[in-house]
Amino acid sequence: MARGIDTVVTLFETVANAMTVKNNVLPTPGDTTPTFIYNRVSGINENPSKTYPAILLDAQPNIDRIQIATNFLPRVNCYEFKLFVYDTYNFNQQKVTDLSLKQEKVETIINQYIAEVQRVALNVAPWNGYGIEIKNIRTVDGFFGKDVHNSKLVQVYYKILVTIGTDCELGTFNYV
Numbered sequence: 001m002a003r004g005i006d007t008v009v010t011l012f013e014t015v016a017n018a019m020t021v022k023n024n025v026l027p028t029p030g031d032t033t034p035t036f037i038y039n040r041v042s043g044i045n046e047n048p049s050k051t052y053p054a055i056l057l058d059a060q061p062n063i064d065r066i067q068i069a070t071n072f073l074p075r076v077n078c079y080e081f082k083l084f085v086y087d088t089y090n091f092n093q094q095k096v097t098d099l100s101l102k103q104e105k106v107e108t109i110i111n112q113y114i115a116e117v118q119r120v121a122l123n124v125a126p127w128n129g130y131g132i133e134i135k136n137i138r139t140v141d142g143f144f145g146k147d148v149h150n151s152k153l154v155q156v157y158y159k160i161l162v163t164i165g166t167d168c169e170l171g172t173f174n175y176v
Helices: 005-018 041-045 091-096 099-123
Strands: 035-039 054-058 062-068 074-088 141-146 153-165
Touching (some): 005 035, 005 054, 005 074, 005 153, 041 054, 041 074, 054 099, 099 141
Parallel strands (some): 035 054
Antiparallel strands (some): 054 074, 062 074, 074 153, 141 153
16 A cells, blocks of 8 residues: 555544543533545635534645655655634624633543544554654644634644655656
8 A cells, every 4th residue: 555645635634533531621421423524724614514523634734845855756754734623602602611721621522632643653563664753843833723624613733744655666768
């Protein structure tokens, strides 16, 4: 199997689909599985079937080729992703839940999620064979947002750097 961005996105989706979020901050009890979205940031409003919380991995990452081998092909690719967790914060919730409590909830979700992505990438087959790692796991930066892309949502954003070993091989070229 070729290793690259599809492998990384599949890992992130697999972890999101396995996650259970405790709904201990909202007025209604229950546990949920977050919706995973791989799309542009504006895609949070384009998916009518999503549930919240929602994890969005921005589909426009930056890429660096690092550790170039002697044949000028990369041994490792590094993708800089924007990772978001969104949750509802509608008018009824605003009456009973402080914004800071809601922000704390999405912060907890993203921290648990990113820790599990790293754990699975390093320790669980087949992911541990791909050389996937979150390079900035100790120094992730980001921000909290409210009224971003939707007035009824609260969000947290992290910029993460994900590396993956490549199995890139030279192509076939015929010169005449």
